[in-house]
Amino acid sequence: MTRFDSRGLPLSTTSDLAAGRYRQGIDLLLSAWPSAAEVLEGAIAADPDFALAHAARARLHAIRNEAAKARARIATAEEIVARRGTDRERSHVAVLSLAISGQSAKALERALAHADTWPRDVLILSLPLGAFGLFAFSGMADHDQARVDLCERHARHFDADDWWFLTYRGWSHAENGNVAHGRALTQRGFDLRRNNANAAHALSHAMYEGGAHDEAERLIADWLPGYDRSGILHGHIAWHSALGALERGDPEQALTIYADYIQPSVTSGMPVNVVSDTASFLWRLEAYGHTVPAGLWQDAAAYSEGFFQKAGLAFADVHRALIAAATGDKAAVEERVKTQMDLIEAGALTAGPVVPAICRAALAFAEEDYAGCVRILEPVAAEVVRIGGSGAQREMMEDMLLLAFMRSGEVAKAGELLDRRLHRRPSARDTRWHGMLVA
Template sequence: MYRDGYDNPLTTGSARAAELYAEASGVMLAGESGMIPAFEAVTREDAGFALGWVGLARAHHAFGLGAGALAALERAEALTDGLTAREASHINAFALLLRGQGPQAYRAIREHVDTWPRDALVAQTCSSVFGLIGFSGQPGREAEILAFTAGLMPHYGDDWWMTSQYAFALCETGNIEKADQMIDRALAQRPRNAHGVHVRSHIWYEAGATEEGLNYLNTWLQDYENDGIMYSHLYWHAALWSLAQGDTQAMWDRVDAAVSPASGSTSPAINILTDTASILHRATLAGVAVDAERWKGVSAFARQAFPATGNAFIDVHAALAHAMAGDNAALEQIITRPAGPAADLVPDLAAGYRAMAAEDWSSAAGSMMRAMADLARIGGSRAQRDMVEQSLLTCLVKAGRAQEARDIASLRRPLLAESIAA
């Protein structure tokens, strides 16, 4: 029986299909260009290979292409003959995930990984801030991701993918020195690992290494195609560092080329919305003039891509966009109809952005303050949630409470304290 790159048996009669599957899995785990075509090649080689179709379904799902994901999933579900117990469980786990049954998928995936810890494509669904744990809305999500990845490390040895995921979990829980060591090990093995480069960017962000990070991304992105799943988001990191350096032209060039809805990016809609809203808002907080049409564009995109609430991370960024664009109807829907596991945090944050748009700084600070104790529950990384932290600090300063802002920053995010005027 043929095996994948992590020594899991595969039910296919084609050595070439097994080889292509291992290669496509590596492309997915690395976030490299050509993810969908890589799995399409697997299914062309062996149309009866169930896990090839699951991989294609997952690739479509990662880009938010629901119809393609479900079509490929149904092909996989029809291929039941001769499957191993792992493969049947693998298909079931992804069927739950792709059909939007998050809690059931989480339970199935955790049970699956307990039995088959080296089934990396399944483990990936819980290993990062955008995974099932990351968007669980539960307290302690960062610690849970760290525990999850740390528990898997002995099964993977010095594997580049697992090491990079563990490094991200270390970074998000404050162990920057160890995270730095881990990500260097991972990238030495697979330098074109876009997810690893993403982790490296977060580590440099937390360390305040703006120039080093920007120089690295400027070089690395030259060979990264725009169909890579991290394309837009890595450009967001570069734009953020350009803003920090005061190079607003470079920031706008990156936003317009790869981040905003108007860029024509094929990246996942969640990245296009959240990264565009975030960089526009951070630019505004830094004193950069932002054209109202930019806010209208991202607000319209949020309406189209995410018409209903359900993910707090998305909903908070959509609320920001609607508030700054003056779309009160869309904003009111988010405030009054929150949904999802962290829905309780959304109304206060959304109301805070509504008050910011009206320059009612005290009201904005009050609304945001109520959500800050559990802010990590909305999802995303610490770097991404700094948008909310900076919003609160700005409101406090503008309300004449600069010392309070400094005290809060020193306790919550010392990284941001230097940005507060004396």
């Protein structure tokens, strides 16, 4: 008897229990929900020769930045699928293996080809999507559009009530500027499965991009208490709430949220989120004119030392440079920039020159050389999208340029940028800054 996954694709397992736990585990993985690892381990216990269960477990290790464990698990999946697997399963494992081994460009190419043949293989289709997906970290300037194109190409293969596809299709549209449509799709996905951190996160993004800051804060306040703190997106979703508090001019509440949910000592988030969320929150707090309590920058620096030591992941690079600049470690910024330049010369840093430029601009800003920051950052401002992440995360670099304009006396340029931002998305903070300019 053939067993199937949750989207009707056949599975090479003889165990009903293993197949059932695999279906549940994949849905938990795609929801960023706690216990996915335990459920997938249950699938493996029920059928130790179930290659896709080992592959999914490898994916979870990779998400957690547990590289050695991920490589061991995917190697087991490769060995099993070579002797007991279908063409689809062998391709599935091969794509994940490429991604886990750091061959991102090849993984993206293979994932897209795989999706053309098996579009309902959602674990593989998920790889190019999201703020930290293969498209976002490809160095492409048009990765927002690429995600939309991928979702629309395969939309006909999914049911109208597929909560996972609705979530990622909606998020892709909202990030690409079609905010109302994206929010409607994401809202439907969220309504179908509320125990889905990716949907809550995507919906808060759509609200943010539409200027509905109060709605986003209410959503998070209502939803987050039902999400266990062990969930990998718990701290990051709280980060959105902290930014909302800063937006309305309440740094005390923002710091309370940071202390309770975001700082490294309390969060169970993915390292890339912890490094970027701590760096960007503390930078915003200080840049917006508030005091960063003693020790917080040092705590962020101590945590970041354990991850992304080597330059090459653009998104992590710029946030590690922010931390180094804020803590006065000029040598660390300069060393990272030097390595980045070497990688660019070797064709190995796909995001290109914008990455060292942001790092150097962050150092100039920290040293209060605002004219220097403008000189470095303004020419590459349109290329910041290449570092990946979401629009909300990259907005910090635009804030840096805007504040550097204001503090270096470039009032006209600051006004032009503020006008564009206010037209794109209403913001209480931008309105306050606009009032300061015209006063």
